[in-house]
Amino acid sequence: MMLQLTDVSKSFGATTVLTDVSVAVERGTRLAIVGASGSGKSTLLRIIAGFEGPSTGTVSLDGRVLANPVSTVSAHRRGIGYVAQDGALFPHLTVRSNIAFGLRRSPGRDARVREVMDLTSLDLELLDRYPHQLSGGQQQRVALARALAPAPTVILLDEPFSALDTGLRAHTRAAMVTALERSGVTTILVTHDQEEALSFGQQLAVISAGRLVQAGPPSEVFDAPINAAVAEFLGTALFLPAHTSGPARAVCALGELHVRHDHSHGTEPVRAMLRPAQLHVRESDGDGDARVVAARQNGSAVELDLSLGDGFTLTHRVPLYDAHRFPAGGAVAIRVDGGVVLYPAATASGTLGAGVAR
Numbered sequence: 330m331m332l333q334l335t336d337v338s339k340s341f342g343a344t345t346v347l348t349d350v351s352v353a354v355e356r357g358t359r360l361a362i363v364g365a366s367g368s369g370k371s372t373l374l375r376i377i378a379g380f381e382g383p384s385t386g387t388v389s390l391d392g393r394v395l396a397n398p399v400s401t402v403s404a405h406r407r408g409i410g411y412v413a414q415d416g417a418l419f420p421h422l423t424v425r426s427n428i429a430f431g432l433r434r435s436p437g438r439d440a441r442v443r444e445v446m447d448l449t450s451l452d453l454e455l456l457d458r459y460p461h462q463l464s465g466g467q468q469q470r471v472a473l474a475r476a477l478a479p480a481p482t483v484i485l486l487d488e489p490f491s492a493l494d495t496g497l498r499a500h501t502r503a504a505m506v507t508a509l510e511r512s513g514v515t516t517i518l519v520t521h522d523q524e525e526a527l528s529f530g531q532q533l534a535v536i537s538a539g540r541l542v543q544a545g546p547p548s549e550v551f552d553a554p555i556n557a558a559v560a561e562f563l564g565t566a567l568f569l570p571a572h573t574s575g576p577a578r579a580v581c582a583l584g585e586l587h588v589r590h591d592h593s594h595g596t597e598p599v600r601a602m603l604r605p606a607q608l609h610v611r612e613s614d615g616d617g618d619a620r621v622v623a624a625r626q627n628g629s630a631v632e633l634d635l636s637l638g639d640g641f642t643l644t645h646r647v648p649l650y651d652a653h654r655f656p657a658g659g660a661v662a663i664r665v666d667g668g669v670v671l672y673p674a675a676t677a678s679g680t681l682g683a684g685v686a687r
């Protein structure tokens with residue numbers, strides 16, 4: 330066990346921002362916390378960093394209490410590094426001085442600067458540049474290098490890639506993950522980007538309205554979201570009205586399907602959730618499973634509206650080069666791979682935290 334939060338809550342006046350958040354991060358592992366804007370991610374990081382205190386609950390590191398409502402270890406004594414959204418480099422300092430900022434003056438100081446630059450794949454040519462002479466991705470890597478320089482036990486990353494454009498973001502993220510891996514530092518990333526969260530670390534936690542609704546290895550959370558809202562939040566999800574038809578079986582407009590996970594809590598009727606990648610659609614000579622009611626071009630793909638009967642329509646994307654096989658009015662056959670996840674039938678409240686089993 331390493332960094333541990335136990336029942337952490339936080340209120341600002343009458344506003345409750347976090348409620349009973351408990352999470353443990355093992356030494357040397359990476360946790361990504363994903364949530365919508367305003368869900369409390371930054372506040373959680375700020376409590377771990379020591380910029381805020383919890384209203385209730387405890388933060389501890391290797392068994393040592395860092396903060397509870399009555400006592401707190403100050404931020405600079407926690408051995409925790411923090412990288413903000415925009416990197417927050419000192420604009421009037423060179424890369425060398427930025428990275429060396431938290432290091433004691435010593436003969437080894439310059440060597441350490443070079444070491445963390447190597448770790449974060451920063452070219453030594455950049456040593457004497459100023460932040461405005463760097464690309465966004467380089468700035469973020471300098472910010473990480475600066476945070477890593479004093480060899481912290483934990484690094485906190487607050488949306489460090491959000492200001493970068495898509496291509497640079499993926500590249501910078503991969504470079505950062507490599508650097509974090511090589512340094513062996515325990516890391517927590519917060520982000521509102523699902524792809525980023527799913528690819529970042531060994532653990533993923535979903536936060537909604539100040540509560541941790543689900544945590545686990547990213548593949549497990551993605552495979553078996555605890556409720557329909559989490560399923561939708563983590564990626565495009567298709568929901569079909571269904572009813573159970575036997576052990577691990579459910580019937581919906583696409584026929585009788587295998588149930589991979591059942592989160593319906595014994596309710597009936599249910600909804601069957603599947604991901605677009607599970608659908609295999611081909612043209613059909615006969616009646617097929619569905620009919621193409623509309624086809625819309627959307628960049629490199631064509632979106633087909635497929636009517637399954639019973640007034641139920643499903644949208645499916647096919648590559649542009651394949652679209653001629655699916656004219657409007659044509660019949661298609663649909664195969665589903667991998668089974669479905671069941672949830673209670675739709676209710677009026679569809680927020681991420683609704684109906685959470687904890």
Ligand SMILES: Nc1ncnc2c1ncn2[C@@H]1O[C@H](COP(=O)(O)OP(=O)(O)OP(=O)(O)O)[C@@H](O)[C@H]1O
Binds near residue numbers: 344369
């Ligand atoms: N010092 C404060 N006083 C009052 N309310 C605050 C304070 N800090 C944060 N909040 C409120 O707490 C909620 C969560 O804020 P927080 O910044 O933690 O969310 P977030 O998930 O990081 O959002 P974003 O992704 O938009 O940065 C927001 O509604 C915010 O207005």
